[in-house]
Amino acid sequence: MWTVPNPCLVLLFHAVLLSLLLLPLKTTCSATTQAEALLQWKNSFSVSPPSLSSWSLPHLHNLCNWTSITCDATTGTVSRIDLSNGNMSGSIAQFNFTPFANITHFNLKSNNFDGPIPIAIGTLAKLVFLDLSDNSFQGSLPVEIGNLKELQYLSLFNNNLNGTIPSQVSNLQKLRYLDLGSNYFVDSDFSAMPLLKHLGLSYNEFKLEFPQFVLN
Numbered sequence: 001m002w003t004v005p006n007p008c009l010v011l012l013f014h015a016v017l018l019s020l021l022l023l024p025l026k027t028t029c030s031a032t033t034q035a036e037a038l039l040q041w042k043n044s045f046s047v048s049p050p051s052l053s054s055w056s057l058p059h060l061h062n063l064c065n066w067t068s069i070t071c072d073a074t075t076g077t078v079s080r081i082d083l084s085n086g087n088m089s090g091s092i093a094q095f096n097f098t099p100f101a102n103i104t105h106f107n108l109k110s111n112n113f114d115g116p117i118p119i120a121i122g123t124l125a126k127l128v129f130l131d132l133s134d135n136s137f138q139g140s141l142p143v144e145i146g147n148l149k150e151l152q153y154l155s156l157f158n159n160n161l162n163g164t165i166p167s168q169v170s171n172l173q174k175l176r177y178l179d180l181g182s183n184y185f186v187d188s189d190f191s192a193m194p195l196l197k198h199l200g201l202s203y204n205e206f207k208l209e210f211p212q213f214v215l216n
């Protein structure tokens with residue numbers, strides 16, 4: 001006998017079908033958002049070397065093949081950005097952090113990036129590795145650095161950062177490597193990090209002879 005299909009089941013079927021259709025679309029969408037954000041950032045650089053020629057509009061849908069970018073194989077979105085030793089000049093104040101909330105590695109070591117480290121750095125809560133060393137970043141280190149609780153490696157070595165090292169650095173309990181040396185930090189106010197193997201604070205302007213937390 002012919003029965004009328006249960007309208008709830010029909011609705012469920014459509015919902016499942018719809019989400020299956022939207023799943024790849026959603027991934028493509030966030031990859032495109034990331035590609036657009038990177039392109040916008042690159043266009044703000046005062047010097048952007050030929051090595052970044054793959055970062056371009058014609059390659060917008062080929063993000064995972066861009067130089068200096070590594071994608072997560074399952075999500076097809078960016079997991080690492082590595083622009084180290086790139087001879088690039090720009091500012092990360094122009095970088096839209098929001099689409100990159102899931103990246104694990106951000107490496108800008110040895111370039112000519114300048115300007116402040118924006119508070120939006122705290123968006124990158126999955127970061128394991130952050131290297132901004134050998135650049136010209138200036139101003140103070142935002143307290144939002146304390147949001148990056150997965151960090152194991154943090155180097156800000158050799159910039160023009162000043163002010164007090166925020167006590168929120170103590171939230172980074174997974175840190176194994178921390179280098180804040182060669183800046184203009186005047187004081188430090190943070191406590192023990194149990195896994196720390198390397199601590200660099202040389203060439204700052206500490207008033208203390210020897211920071212007390214090091215004893216811990």
Ligand SMILES: *[C@@H]1O[C@H](CO)[C@@H](O)[C@H](O)[C@H]1NC(C)=O
Nearest residue numbers: 054059061062064065066067
């Ligand atoms: C990725 O880039 C390489 C080198 O630039 C190129 O040979 C290759 O065809 C590209 N792959 C895709 C899928 O575009």
Ligand SMILES: *[C@@H]1O[C@H](CO)[C@@H](O)[C@H](O)[C@H]1NC(C)=O
Nearest residue numbers: 046047048049086087088089
């Ligand atoms: C870095 O960029 C500057 C400015 O464009 C250029 O003069 C210099 O040759 C570049 N250095 C290297 C090592 O590529």
Ligand SMILES: *[C@@H]1O[C@H](CO)[C@@H](O)[C@H](O)[C@H]1NC(C)=O
Nearest residue numbers: 030075077098099100101102
């Ligand atoms: C980060 O990953 C989570 C879980 O996979 C996902 O729900 C979220 O949309 C991702 N966020 C971004 C900005 O890609």
Ligand SMILES: *[C@@H]1O[C@H](CO)[C@@H](O)[C@H](O)[C@H]1NC(C)=O
Nearest residue numbers: 138139140160161162163164
């Ligand atoms: C820190 O550096 C910034 C930018 O160079 C400057 O405007 C500010 O006055 C400095 N702050 C201190 C406390 O030295």
